[in-house]
Ligand SMILES: Cc1cc2nc3c(=O)[nH]c(=O)nc-3n(C[C@H](O)[C@H](O)[C@H](O)COP(=O)(O)OP(=O)(O)OC[C@H]3O[C@@H](n4cnc5c(N)ncnc54)[C@H](O)[C@@H]3O)c2cc1C
Ligand code: SF4
């Protein structure tokens with residue numbers, strides 16, 4: 001007969017927290033750990049060398065419960081389980097994920113169209129949700145006038161606050177730190193969230209084990225993302241324009257008629273407006289490695305786990321020369337019901353789009369992240385490096401050898417591990 005031995009409380013090994021995730025180069029800086037830690041033991045700070053956010057754990061507060069590790073999308077994402085959780089089925093497309101419908105659209109408010117990135121679809125959807133009483137607040141990200149190069153996320157509770165957050169911020173933002181406010185809000189209050197694919201992954205992982213959070217977040221708006229830009233990129237772009245970081249009074253990454261939109265930098269009392277594409281090319285200067293390392297390991301292009309995903313309108317423009325229109329994917333019954341609920345408000349101009357054409361467009365212009373990752377995985381495994389563990393049926397099927405993809409993967413691998421500055 002065997003007897004179970006009970007480890008005395010004080011001798012129990014601590015469960016893993018997310019300390020190793022950053023050290024292993026797997027952190028995406030989403031902030032989910034900081035927003036959800038039951039002991040408030042985690043905060044996000046900027047790693048100046050890498051130009052991204054990183055979590056820091058207060059060891060006096062950490063109880064070693066392992067909650068942060070469980071919900072962290074940095075080390076692993078089970079897309080099969082989370083797709084079932086969020087859409088009730090498995091995705092039909094490697095690039096687009098699971099969808100019920102595809103459209104392109106924009107706000108019918110011209111002023112709002114102008115202040116947003118590509119038609120103001122996201123902002124208008126949130127305003128409709130608020131005005132219809134579907135939500136009491138929305139997790140959004142706006143510029144911070146006290147710290148112009150570090151946008152801040154907050155819960156917007158009025159139309160004006162939602163509009164103040166319009167426009168993409170092409171830099172790291174630990175959006176999910178604000179989940180703390182949603183967690184602490186009164187039971188029964190309902191919220192929408194807006195996030196990049198990695199941020200939505202964190203939210204879904206947290207909802208999977210936190211029923212209260214799941215009940216409070218009634219609408220997930222995801223935004224497409226090929227990669228982020230680290231703060232080194234912003235610094236380099238400003239430098240090439242002859243502007244020092246400390247001179248900057250405000251930076252609007254993208255607004256105006258799309259495509260391509262404009263970028264506005266206010267410094268030393270002077271306003272400088274440049275074509276957005278010109279600024280984007282300055283951001284992406286190769287010499288400073290402006291793409292966060294972790295983005296090279298990301299396999300989600302279209303925020304697959306959102307209820308509705310929105311991307312910039314290059315597709316609508318290239319297909320039909322339509323300006324100021326974003327493209328949208330309705331993924332599940334939540335997204336579909338929401339679009340029906342707000343249709344009578346007549347605030348959004350919506351036209352149906354062809355998902356197959358969108359898929360081809362994304363593949364041609366941005367590539368298939370999952371396919372790219374599979375090639376990269378070969379090199380990562382060969383060298384025994386740490387990599388995120390993903391469950392997705394699109395990573396399982398056999399692939400044919402492709403010379404160009406192998407060279408691209410090798411280059412990515414070299415950029416990641418030979419030339420990178422070590423994560424402290
Ligand atoms: C880093 C980044 C990369 C992107 N890459 C692509 C891409 O490869 N392909 C593509 O089609 N589209 C991409 N987009 C999305 C695109 O730029 C627009 O944000 C999107 O089309 C929505 O436009 P809109 O006019 O409807 O949004 P708006 O009405 O302008 O609203 C934008 C919303 O995005 C939120 N937001 C802004 N910045 C961030 C941020 N950094 N993190 C989280 N939330 C934020 C704001 O809270 C706001 O609610 C990217 C966006 C970002 C921030
Ligand atoms: S939850 Fe997000 S911020 Fe925290 S360690 Fe994981 S990836 Fe990084």
Ligand code: SF4
Pocket residue numbers: 028196197198199225226227228292294295296298299300
């Ligand atoms: S590429 Fe992926 S990890 Fe990087 S910012 Fe976009 S969604 Fe997040």
